[in-house]
Amino acid sequence: DDDAMIRGLAPRMLERLGFQAITAADGEEALEIFRDRAEDISCVLLDLTMPRMGGEETFAAMRQVKADVPVILTSGYNEQFVTEGFSGKGLAGFLQKPFVVEALARVLREVLED
Numbered sequence: 001d002d003d004a005m006i007r008g009l010a011p012r013m014l015e016r017l018g019f020q021a022i023t024a025a026d027g028e029e030a031l032e033i034f035r036d037r038a039e040d041i042s043c044v045l046l047d048l049t050m051p052r053m054g055g056e057e058t059f060a061a062m063r064q065v066k067a068d069v070p071v072i073l074t075s076g077y078n079e080q081f082v083t084e085g086f087s088g089k090g091l092a093g094f095l096q097k098p099f100v101v102e103a104l105a106r107v108l109r110e111v112l113e114d
């Protein structure tokens with residue numbers, strides 16, 4: 001996420017839920033980390049709008065590295081508007097920003113228990 005506040009808050013939420021978090025400030029950084037650590041990553045929270053490489057491009061590149069990684073898209077835009085561009089591409093879930101830990105827990109449970 002390019003928002004420093006979210007990059008600080010979301011990992012704390014994830015850790016509270018029992019996950020370890022790795023953060024990135026933009027799509028290029030996220031892809032670089034993902035390439036290096038794909039086998040250690042069980043799920044990705046991906047912001048739609050980021051500098052240097054947006055969410056759609058980052059999503060496609062991550063799928064080339066590890067096709068089965070669950071990706072949960074996050075955005076301030078509504079779900080219907082955002083997910084239309086991802087239709088049929090295997091997006092695992094959506095989380096509208098701002099979100100609370102309960103919403104994060106729910107979507108992670110839905111995605112990881114499938």
